[in-house]
Amino acid sequence: MRKTLPTYHSCAYSIAKSIAEFWQDYQKFWRVGNGFTTLVDYFALVEPKPKGISIANIVNHTLDVYDAHRSDTNLWYDDFSWMGVAFLQAKHFNSVLNIDPDACWQRAQACWSWMSTHATKVWDNAKNNPTWKNAEPRFPGGCWNFDFSEDSLHPCDPLKGSGSGPFNVCGIQNTVTNAQFLVLSIRCFLEKKTEEYQTLARTAWKWFQNWSDTNVSDDDKLLAPPPMGEGLLIRERVSTYAFRDGKYPSVLDYQKDFYWTGDQGIFLGAAVDMAQMDPDHASSYRKTAQALLQGVKIWMVDNQGQGKFLPPWAPDTKNVGGFSEDYSTGTGVFLRYLLSAFEYAFRNDPGLAQDIKTVYGPFLQGNADAICQSIGKCQRWPENQQPDDQECLLNQLATLNAAINILKLD
16 A cells, blocks of 8 residues: 555646646535535645645635625525535644634634524425425424525425426425535534534434434435445435325425435534534444445445446436536545544544445545546546536545545554
8 A cells, every 4th residue: 555655646636736727717606615625635634735736826716706605695505514614624724724714714604604594494484485385394493405485586496396307406405405514513513612503413413313213214214224235325305294184295306216425425424523522422423424334335336336436426327407517526525524534533433444444445445546547537427427527626636635544554
C-alpha cells in the first residue's frame, strides 16, 4: 500500500486542479455546497498547499454563490443544509483555508435557521387548507423539500407533483432533506452545545426511527433490509401518508426498490454524528452504521455486476427523470461521509475504523487505481447516460480523498 499512496496523491492533485479551473463557472447552489465540502476535505486531509491551485479563489466563489442565493425562496430547502454542512467543515479547517471561522459559523447557523423555520413547518402551514387534507404525514415532524403551492408558476402539490418524468420531487418528505438537516443540527450542537440544536436533532432522529418501526411493513419502511443480502439501506423518500379510508395511501412516485447512494452516505454520517452527540447510546448508532456499510457493499456494489463500481443510484433500471445530474453526485457523497465516519472512528472507535478498512479497503484501492488510469473519465451512469464532467471529477476526488486517508498505514 505504501507504494500506491504517492500515486493517489498525484492523481488527486490533477483532479483538484481541473475542478479549480471550472469552479468559477459552477453556480448551482446546493452542488456548490456539496463540491466545496469535497474540496475542503482535499485541502485539509490530502494537500494543504497545492501548487497552482488558488484556495482563495475557490473559497471566495463559494461565499459569493451563497451570498447571492441565501434568501432565494425558490430553492428547495435541503439546498441550505448542503451549504450549512459545507461551512461547518470549512470552519473546522479554517486555518488551512484561510477563512474566517466566525463567518463560516454565521452562514452555517443561518442555513440551519432557514431549515428549522421553513422546512420543518411545511405541514403546519398547509394542514388547514382542504386542498391538501389527504397529504397529512404518517408520522409527526420531519422536513419537507418545499412548501405546498398551487401557484401556476411554482406549483408544489404533494398529491400531483411538479417534477419532470416519472420522478416528481415537489411536496415530499424525502431522505436527503431530513438526513442532511439531521447532520447539520448535530454538527451545530457539537460546535456550540446549544440545547435547541440538540432538541431538533433528537426529533429528527426520532422521525427516522418512526419510519423504521416494527409496526411499519418492510415495503413501507424508510430504513429496511435491501432486496438481497444483509444489512440495511435507506430509501429515497417516505412511502405513505397518514391512515385514512382503511389504508395508508401511497406517496406519489414512491419506489420501494430505489436507493440513492448519497442517502446511504448522509445517514451513515448521521448515525456516526449521533454517537458523538449521544455517547451513552453510541453502540446502537454504531450498529446502524455497520448495517448501512454492509448493505451498500453487498447490494449496491456487488449485486450490480460491476464489482468495483459504486453507482450513484441503484438499481440502474430506475429512471430519475430530469434530475440525473443531481443524483449523479451520489457516489461522491457516500464516499465523503465514509471518510467522515472513518475519521471519527479512527479517533474514538478503533473497531469500527477497522471494519471500514476491512470492508471498503479493497473497493477503495480498486477504484483509486482505476481513477489514476483514467482521470476525468467515469463509468457510465445508470441507464447508460453520459456522465457530467464536473460531477465525474468531484466523485473521483471524493474517492481518492477516502482512499488516501482510509488506506494509509497506521
